[in-house]
Amino acid sequence: MSVVLIAEDEEAMLEIFAQVVEDLGHRALRAHNGEEALLLARTEPPDLVVSDHMMPRRTGVELLRTLRADARLKTVPFLLLSAARPQGLEEADVFLSKPVELDTFEEAVQKVLGTRPAPEPGQEAQSAGARADRSSGTVREEMLNWVAHEIKTPLSSARLNAQLLLRKLGERVSSDERKCTETILRQLDRMNTLVTSILDAARLAEGKVALRMERGDFTAFLHEVLQDWRELQPQVDFTLKETERQVELPFDAERVRYILNNLLSNAVKYGGEVRRVEVSFFLTPGLAVVQVRDWGVGIAASELPNVFERFHRADVAGGSGHGLGLYIAGALARLHGGSLGVQSTLGEGSTFSLRLPLSR
Template structure:
């Protein structure tokens, strides 16, 4: 049995994390802030620290860095949780974004417990210019992180409790109650998606998003994305073309996946009775072009110039969505030095075209 120290300032979250850890067969130590967590760790060195980031008296990253300076605690694995993506998260052994999925949390705890001790972090001086830039945007970034924490923490607590309830209902075979709980989970996921989109849109508009470019095979990446959608929506015919040869370029896989998931989700949602979505890869001079096409309701010509604006929803949307998905997707495309465009005919469907430079040079917006 391992000893797991859990640091979380929200009592409901602290208790449910502790319950999950104890259900896994480990002993949980509870801390309500960073300073209390540090005292407990020095009193009884744990086998794993699970910590929220935004806590009073010491943030999660500050707690991590203090533990790394203690000879007795520097090798203790650290699992960081946060509704935002704080600077320094890469120093932790693992990071989970709130709201946390129950299975994902359990797997992360077991995996990090089995992992090798984390290497000591390297201290790097921050350039003067970067320090000044951080100072100028620190207040706004702190506000965004506060909003993420204050909204996503209760969302995470509600979601974890609903998942635990769903497990118990499945064991007792209560189908009606199980259906209600599944509905609650879906609505919580919609709320989380909305909050995430609002925060992403704010950061993009402020130029606070930078890409993590890595060289990769766009063909293999597209095949993986479409394969995931085939598993998620088996009733839809996903047709993938243009992937006969490797296309190498530098791109942020997580961000491009976000764009494609948004486009494919819209194609499924507004695809009408055809239940067919085509994803096509082609090359033009200096560009890789990914097209997502459906044969659904289409978009009125008067709406097309505005569909990439913030909070804009076409009339055909019938109240679905929050009007941020295409805005965020277009901004991420521009970050890559590319673009996102659309053409559509009412009653005949829509085609969205994502263009990425083969040179792979990303930009800030």
């Protein structure tokens, strides 16, 4: 049996995490703030620390750095949870974004307890640099993180409770009750997506988003994204027309995946009765071009100039988005030095084109 220290200022979340840890066969120590967590860790060194970031009396990252500076506790694995992406998150052994899936949390706890990695060389220097980065943060950035925490924490609590309820009821739950619970989970996911999009849009508008560019095989990456969609939407025919050779270019995989997921999601949502989405990938001088085409409702000519604006929502049946997806996608494309465009005819479908430079 391992000892897991859980630091979380929201009582409901603290009890859920503790229950999950105890159900896994471990002992949970509960702390309601960073100082209490530090005292417990020094009194009884844990085998794992699970901590929220935005807590009173010491944030999760501050708790992590204090533990790393203690000779007895510096090798204790640290699992950091946050609704935002705080400065210093890379110093944790594992970072999970709230709201977190029940299975994801369980797997992370089991995995970390099974491996106790030694601190990497240069960790102290990295921590010092991260502290300097944090000190230069703006008040607005802190406010955005606070908003994310205050909204996503109850969302995460509600979602984990719904998942636990489904698990405990098991086969005893009726189909109608299961359907209602799954509807609750879907609506909570929609709320989480909205909050995340608002934060992303704000950071993009203020130039707060930094890309993690790596040169890689874009052809293989595109195949991976499409395979995910084929598994997610088996009723839709996703076809790929591509260049016959491997194409390498610099890109941020996480951000480009967001762009493509947004385009593919819209193609499915507004594709009408033709359950088909065609993706083309080809090269033009200096550029790699990905086109996503559907044969659905299309976009009126009067709306085309506005589709990439914040909070613009297409006036079509089935339109249930929050009006930020294409704005964020377009901004991310420009950050890459590329662009995002659209051609569409009302009643005949739309083609969105993502252009990325082959070199920077």
